[in-house]
Each structure stands twice: as C-alpha cells, then as structure tokens.
Amino acid sequence: MPVAADIRSGSVDVNVRGLGNYMDKLVEKFFEQRALSKDIQLNEPLYKALLYLEKSNELVEELCNKNQSELIKNVPWPTMHDMYRRNYEYCCGVMSCFLVGQFQSSEALCRTAIEGAVNLHYVSLGDSMSKQIAYFKNHLVTERKQNKNWKESVEASNFPQAGKDHHLQKILEKEGALNHYEEALRESLRLEGVDFDVVDLKWPSIFDRFKEIGEEVGYRTVYTALCSQAHNDAEDILNKIMGRVIDNVSGMEEAQWIEQYNFSLYLMLRALDYQITASAMYVAKFNIKVDALVQLKKKVIETTSLVIEQGPELVRERITVK
DSSP: OOSOOOTTSOOOOBOBTTTBTOOOHHHHHHHHHTTOOTTSOBOHHHHHHHHHHHHHHHHHHHHHHHTHHHHTTSTTHHHHHHHHHHHHHHHHHHHHHHHTTOHHHHHHHHHHHHHHHHHHHHHHSSOHHHHHHHHHHHHHHHHHHHHHHHHHHHHHSOOOHHHHHHHHHHHHHHHHHHHHHHHHHHHHHHHTTOOTTTOOOOOOOHHHHHHHTTOHHHIIIIIHHHHHHHTTOSHHHHHHHHHHHOTTEESHHHHHHHHHHHHHHHHHHHHHHHHHHHHHHHHHTTTOOOHHHHHHHHHHHHHHHHHHHHHHHHHHHHOEEO
C-alpha cells in the first residue's frame, strides 16, 4: 500500500493493510477524545503511529498504577510522571495536526515533543532528584532574567507613564509568583528530606542533553531540521520557488506535496520513537520491567523504515522530465 495517503481527497475509507476497515479501540478513543472524524483516510504507517502511541500510553499508565504503592516512595516519581503525561499530550498534538493536514505545524510541534522526551530520558538517568531541581532552578533563573530584560525595555520605551506602570506592576506580580513557586518547592522537598538549596547541578543545554542520552547525531539531524520549521526559516519557501522555476519538469507540485507528507510522517514517527524510548527509561528507572515498551519501540522503527524505503519512490513516480 502507498505510504502517502492523499488526505486532500474526499475518501472516507479507513484503509489499513491487513486490517480492512477494523479500527482498534485505542485509535477510536484517540479520535473521539479530540473530536476528530474517524472517517479520515489512514494508511498503514499513520494508523500504526496512532496505535503505538496509545498503546505505549496505556502500558505506562498500567505499569504505574500497578506499582504505585512502591513508586510513591520515590520523591522524584510524581514530577517525572507529570513530565511523561505532558509529553504524551505533545505527541497527541503532533498527530492531530498531521491528521488534519497541518504538516508544518505538526513538524514544529515535533520539536517540542522530542525535546520533552529528551528531558524525561535525561532526568531518568543517574540522580533524578538533582536533575529535577536543576530543571526547576534553570526555569526560575531564566524567568527572572527575562523579567529584568522586560523591565529595562519598558523603562527605555516611549510608552506613556500609565503604560509603563502597568508593565512594571505585572513584572512585580510575576516576580512574586516565582518567589512563591521557589519557596513551595523548597518547603515540599524539605518535608521529604531533600535540600533544594544544596543542589548546585546545572541544567545542561539541549545539545548536552541529547549527548548525555547518546543522541548527538539525532540532535544534528532530526532536531536541527525541526528547529528550521519552528523558527520559520526559508526552506519551505525555497522549495516553492524551485517548483515554479523548474519549467521542464511536470508533476513537481504533487511530488513536493508527497515529499512533504512523507517527511512529516517520518518526523512524527521519530518523535514517537523518542517518546517511547523515554517512557521506557522513565519506568525502568524504578526497576519495573518494560519489555512491552521495548517491543513497541521496535515496531516503530520497522514502520519508520517502511516510510524511508517507499517515500522517495512515490515522489519519483510523480515527476516527468519534458
């Protein structure tokens, strides 16, 4: 079956190889919870991506519920589960955007989903408590620096005094909220026997987080490509221009659409791979067997390989040199 199902068409078939019109209850639930029509045309890799995301989430929640009496004895666990759930929702957003044909938006959100997975994976290695505290401290430092810069910009602006006063008041309120968050963290951790102030570990750069989990090449390739979309750089516009100036080739517009579809699908599957890997590392951190998650990761890799193998041929089929 072709990898690139044309969702621009009016087809309402759920056409999945080997499954006919059957849709797994987990995939149905995904559509229902997000008010998406189940009549959207799905191809095999897209269907499997939805299924594997929902299956991995079901497994993580089941494992955590089953072992909750032990998990709650670990101070870092509740926040790590918050990180997991937050990133699961990002992955749902990636797939929802893709399903309605918003490929560029899906790619931009892939970056967030992959970074969130890298954060969870990184925190799951070694001293999770100190890494969490470093994560929070980095946020507080960053926000306070932004407040300082915000204040300087307001004071240097030509805003009327009333406008300046409004901004300055909001800055004060934000500073108060940050102080409250910091004190709440300090006190809640103190009750668990953890000294917030004694931790001097620095939260590393995103490159160093990728490197720490053994994904330096992933940073240089997948993540960098996604940063291009998130920052709205010129690549997509250049592709449009090339489609107009190459006048001795027919089928270029359709070929570009298929290439965009398949590349976005590939990036979505890579985000899913990062998510399931991070999920497995997070759960395994607490000595819980994650064999089923490892098997799901293997299936994601197989599906990704299918897209890589078939995608270029689908593009070439549409192009004819005059």
